[in-house]
Amino acid sequence: MVAAVLADGLHKTYQVPVRGAGIQAALKSLVHRETEAVQAVKNVNLEIAEGEVVGFLGPNGAGKTTTIKMLTGLLHPTTGIAQVFGYQPAKREHQFLMQITLVMGQRNQLLWDIPVIDSFDRNRVIYKVSKTDYEKTLDELVALLDLDSLLHKPVRNLSLGERMKCEIAVALLHRPRMLFLDEPTIGLDVTMQRKLREFITQYNQQTGATVLLTSHYMADVQALCKRVIVIHHGSILFDGYLDHLVQRFTAHKTISIKLSDPLVDLSGYGELITRSEEQAAFRIPNREAANFTSRLLRDLDIVDLTVEDPPIEEIIESVFNQSA
Amino acid sequence: MLAQIQYRASGVIWMIGSIIEPVIFLVVWSRVARARGGEVGGYAENEFAAYYIVLMLVNHVTFTWIMHVFQSRIQFGQLSFQLMRPVHPIHEDLSDNVAYKIVQLTVMLPAVIILILIFQPKFNFEMWSLLLAVPAIILALAVRFTLEWTLALVAFWTTRVNAINQSYFAIIMFFSGRVAPMALLPVTIQSIASALPFYYMIAFPVELLLGKLTPAQALTNIVIQLGWLAFALMLLVSLWKVAVKQYSAVGN
Numbered sequence: 001m002v003a004a005v006l007a008d009g010l011h012k013t014y015q016v017p018v019r020g021a022g023i024q025a026a027l028k029s030l031v032h033r034e035t036e037a038v039q040a041v042k043n044v045n046l047e048i049a050e051g052e053v054v055g056f057l058g059p060n061g062a063g064k065t066t067t068i069k070m071l072t073g074l075l076h077p078t079t080g081i082a083q084v085f086g087y088q089p090a091k092r093e094h095q096f097l098m099q100i101t102l103v104m105g106q107r108n109q110l111l112w113d114i115p116v117i118d119s120f121d122r123n124r125v126i127y128k129v130s131k132t133d134y135e136k137t138l139d140e141l142v143a144l145l146d147l148d149s150l151l152h153k154p155v156r157n158l159s160l161g162e163r164m165k166c167e168i169a170v171a172l173l174h175r176p177r178m179l180f181l182d183e184p185t186i187g188l189d190v191t192m193q194r195k196l197r198e199f200i201t202q203y204n205q206q207t208g209a210t211v212l213l214t215s216h217y218m219a220d221v222q223a224l225c226k227r228v229i230v231i232h233h234g235s236i237l238f239d240g241y242l243d244h245l246v247q248r249f250t251a252h253k254t255i256s257i258k259l260s261d262p263l264v265d266l267s268g269y270g271e272l273i274t275r276s277e278e279q280a281a282f283r284i285p286n287r288e289a290a291n292f293t294s295r296l297l298r299d300l301d302i303v304d305l306t307v308e309d310p311p312i313e314e315i316i317e318s319v320f321n322q323s324a
Numbered sequence: 325m326l327a328q329i330q331y332r333a334s335g336v337i338w339m340i341g342s343i344i345e346p347v348i349f350l351v352v353w354s355r356v357a358r359a360r361g362g363e364v365g366g367y368a369e370n371e372f373a374a375y376y377i378v379l380m381l382v383n384h385v386t387f388t389w390i391m392h393v394f395q396s397r398i399q400f401g402q403l404s405f406q407l408m409r410p411v412h413p414i415h416e417d418l419s420d421n422v423a424y425k426i427v428q429l430t431v432m433l434p435a436v437i438i439l440i441l442i443f444q445p446k447f448n449f450e451m452w453s454l455l456l457a458v459p460a461i462i463l464a465l466a467v468r469f470t471l472e473w474t475l476a477l478v479a480f481w482t483t484r485v486n487a488i489n490q491s492y493f494a495i496i497m498f499f500s501g502r503v504a505p506m507a508l509l510p511v512t513i514q515s516i517a518s519a520l521p522f523y524y525m526i527a528f529p530v531e532l533l534l535g536k537l538t539p540a541q542a543l544t545n546i547v548i549q550l551g552w553l554a555f556a557l558m559l560l561v562s563l564w565k566v567a568v569k570q571y572s573a574v575g576n
Contacts, residue, residue, distance in 0.1 A: 074404050076569055092568075097410035109405040126411050 002086045004178055004210040005048040005071060010080035012041040012066050040066040042234040044080070050177075053204050053211040055225035055242070059320050063234040064214045065104075068180050071212070072102050084178055098127060101176040103168055103184050110155045116166045117151040120173060127174035134173065141169040144199045160187040168196065172203070179203075181213040185220055197223045218312040232320055246309050249319045253289045256281040257296060258304040269296065278303075339431040342384060349503065350376035350443065365508040371534070373445035375505055377436060379530045383502070384432050385425060386465045386525055390417055391492065394476035395485045398571070407568070414473060414560075421469065448535035456542050460529040463549040468525040470556035477560075480567040501527025507536075521552045 015035045019025050041063040048054050058064045069075040070082050073089030073096070082089050087096035110119040124134045142148055145165045150158060158166065164187050172179075181200070185193045197220060204211055215221055221228060221242070228245055230238040238245055254273070262277035270292060271283045284292045289307060296302060309315070353372040357364045367375060397403045406413040439445075475492060479485045497503055499513075499522040506514055506527055517523045528545050531537050537545070 069404075072408060074407060074571070090569075092407065094410045097408065100408075102404075102408050104401075104404070109408075126409055 003047045003083070004050040004052070004085060005046065005212065006081070006083040007044050007046045007067070007071070008081040008083075010041055010044040010067065010070060010082055011039070011078045012063075012070060012075060013078045014038045014040055039234055041070070041077075044231070044234075044236055046229055046236065046239060048210060048212065050210050051204070051208045052227060053200070053213065053225050055221035055228040056212055056214045056231065057221065057228055057316060058214075058231040062231045064231055065182060066234075067231065068102070068182055068212070068214070072100060072180055073097075098174065099176055100178040100180065101171040101174070102180045102182070103171045104182045110163070110166055110170060112155050115152045115154055116147075116158075116170075119155070119166075120151075120170055123170055123173050129174055133175070137173055137175060141172065144202070145169055145195065161189060161192055164188055165192065165196075175207060175209075177207070177209050179209055179211045179213075181211060181215075183215055184213065185215060185217055193217065193220070194223075200224055218316065222312055230316075230319055237319060242312075245319070246312070246315055247286075249315050250286065250309055252283050252285055252310065254281055254308045254310060255284055255289065255293060255296075256306045256308070257300075257302050260301045260303050264300060339428055339435070342387070343380060343432075343435050345502070346376040346380040346383070347439065350439075353504065354443070365505065366536075367505055367507065368446065370444055370446040372505075373439075373443035374447050374534055375530060377439050377443070377445055378533050379502065379526065380439075381432065381436065382461060382464065382529050382533075383526055384428070385461055386468045388417075388421055388469050388472045390421075390469075390473050391476045391485070391489050395479040395483060398479050399483065403571070407571075417473065418469065449533070450535055452539060453532050453535055453537070453542065456539075456546070457529055457533045460532050460542070460546055460549065463546065463553060464525050464529050467521055467549055467552045467556060470553060470560055471521060471525075474556060474560040474563055477563050477567045480571060496522045496525070499523060500525055501530060506531070521556075524549045524552055 014037070016038050017029075018034050018036045019029045044063070044067055056064050056068070066075065070077050071084055071089055073092045076090045084096065085099060087093055089096065110116060111122070120138065123129075124131075129137070142151070145168065147165060147169060150162050150166060155163060155166070164184075168184060179200075184200075185196055188196060200211060200213075201224060203209060211224070213220065213224060226241055228238070228240070228242050229236060230245070238248070257280050259278045259280065266272060266275065266280055269282065270288075272280060273283050274281045282292070293305065293307065296305070350373055353364065353367070353376075354369045357367065357369040357372060362368055397406075403413070406416065472492075475488070476485075478488055482488075499517045499520050501523060506517060506523065509517070524545060528549070532542050532545075
């Protein structure tokens with residue numbers, strides 16, 4: 001079977017003009033322009049099977065967007081191979097473009113001055129969607145994203161969140177098989193973010209579409225993606241299950257207890273993070289967590305005990321810090 | 325089309341600009357003709373009125389604004405979305421262009437009627453020239469649209485397209501018969517103009533409509549228009565390929 005997305009030794013180098021500060025440097029650059037090669041993406045290899053929902057993580061400037069642009073055909077790779085459903089994206093073949101979509105946070109493909117529904121209709125024509133399919137998809141999108149009251153307003157009169165919803169809807173009208181979502185929940189309130197996540201999950205389950213998603217909201221990633229790919233300084237640091245990422249990059253667990261006796265002495269057990277009368281939390285290295293827990297249970301009269309991984313944001317941060 | 329109807333006031337203001345320019349030249353050249361005893365370069369006073377009223381219409385049909393907007397389209401990443409669609413972006417521009425012109429006829433036609441009442445132009449319409457003017461005007465639009473769309477691609481290589489645009493507008497102003505009818509220009513300039521595409525984008529259909537050309541001249545010019553169109557299309561296709569390849573999707 002052809003992989004939905006395939007990248008093999010993908011490199012992208014930008015030539016960026018550089019110039020020192022001040023008049024002298026400005027004059028010098030009139031005669032001789034200096035450029036500097038910046039490697040935005042270095043030897044990226046990845047394979048995504050059809051139907052997968054994959055989170056693509058990395059700090060700003062890590063190479064996420066550059067990679068997505070190469071996979072959608074907006075950028076030509078400097079070297080290496082990019083393939084989506086066997087198509088070479090940079091060729092921008094008609095059949096390829098008909099099957100994919102790209103949502104980039106805050107960018108709009110809606111026509112600014114006219115009602116949303118007219119932009120929808122334009123995409124129906126461009127993507128040659130039949131009237132019946134269009135009506136059906138539109139109804140679903142309207143219901144899922146609460147678009148009813150927005151369809152007949154000009155785009156310029158919408159709020160950012162309202163516009164994002166419409167952007168996502170217009171990007172999905174042709175029922176793409178491959179979704180590139182670059183920060184799709186940006187600008188949305190918490191409820192809308194949750195709804196959109198549910199919608200993406202549902203869309204993925206119903207249509208078997210493949211999704212590659214970047215987001216700064218870890219809640220998006222946790223809710224949607226079993227698998228994550230972490231990119232930093234243009235190279236892939238991690239590619240695997242989100243659970244494994246947590247295991248691999250967290251050295252500690254947080255163990256919280258509730259005691260029946262508020263006066264008990266907890267010193268000497270381990271690193272105590274918080275302590276109120278009957279509540280306490282420890283930060284314990286993973287390896288020692290099991291022993292530590294049994295020791296606590298043996299020694300103390302414990303009402304309640306929970307073992308947790310640190311929040312995912314913290315983990316991701318530590319991934320980036322370790323490789324910096 | 326719908327986007328063009330949205331801003332009624334700005335539409336009218338834009339149109340005032342495209343009406344004032346030919347009216348100024350009309351007034352100037354009519355005065356010159358009167359001072360010279362009623363005629364300059366084969367144009368009588370009321371023929372200048374006819375020339376500039378028809379020119380205003382032909383210019384309205386054939387003008388484009390693509391060179392003004394292409395840079396910001398690249399700069400703000402709008403082009404990325406156009407590239408993601410399974411249609412060439414030129415389709416959107418062409419339909420926008422045609423839509424704008426149709427909508428603006430509602431301003432243009434009353435203006436023409438008013439100008440006719442004020443300046444009493446003398447038209448020498450003939451059936452054959454009216455008929456040939458239809459393909460001539462369509463080709464004039466096609467040549468101008470294709471050529472200016474191609475020139476707009478310069479924005480892929482430089483972000484300072486203004487200097488290039490300004491030079492282009494000066495050249496087209498002069499060589500397309502907008503400053504003066506071709507017959508008034510020195511012979512050398514006339515022969516340069518006939519080797520350039522600009523005459524065929526505006527002045528040629530005007531002269532055809534005014535009965536200044538013989539059927540043979542008209543047909544020759546239509547063949548030349550076809551030649552320019554083929555050239556411009558070839559240029560567009562090859563330049564577009566290179567442009568997209570080096571497009572680094574800036575601004576996003």
